Amino acid sequence: MMIEFERERATREALGSWMETLVSYVRSARPDLTNRQMALLMVVYLNPGPHTVRGLAARLGVSKPVVTRALNTLGALNYLRRQKDESDLRNIFVERTPQGRAFLDEFAGMIVKRADEHARAPARTTAE
Numbered sequence: 001m002m003i004e005f006e007r008e009r010a011t012r013e014a015l016g017s018w019m020e021t022l023v024s025y026v027r028s029a030r031p032d033l034t035n036r037q038m039a040l041l042m043v044v045y046l047n048p049g050p051h052t053v054r055g056l057a058a059r060l061g062v063s064k065p066v067v068t069r070a071l072n073t074l075g076a077l078n079y080l081r082r083q084k085d086e087s088d089l090r091n092i093f094v095e096r097t098p099q100g101r102a103f104l105d106e107f108a109g110m111i112v113k114r115a116d117e118h119a120r121a122p123a124r125t126t127a128e
Contacts, residue, residue, distance in 0.1 A: 017111075018114075030103065031077060036062070040071070045101065052093060053094065080100055081094075081095050
């Protein structure tokens with residue numbers, strides 16, 4: 001019983017914090033990104049490159065056209081850019097941009113702020 005309560009509390013805390021982050025993001029002036037677009041953006045920014053469309057598709061477990069569609073959106077927002085591999089023109093590298101870094105820094109700030117606020121909030125009982 002106690003283990004189940006602790007698991008429920010941990011789940012509530014994690015999801016509550018994430019929910020508050022998403023609500024904050026929805027209210028911001030930033031464009032809505034799909035989960036795939038956000039995952040792609042984070043993979044590129046949080047992992048060392050070089051990144052290729054083929055490699056990103058394999059990492060995310062999706063097809064190359066899925067990555068290409070996501071890159072179209074992220075490129076239009078100037079969050080990522082494509083660069084041809086001069087040594088092998090079949091390859092396209094996906095590169096970071098300052099605008100993409102700024103977006104993720106702001107998003108990370110939202111996560112930290114909401115997690116801190118959620119952690120300071122009084123504990124709720126399951127009857128609520």
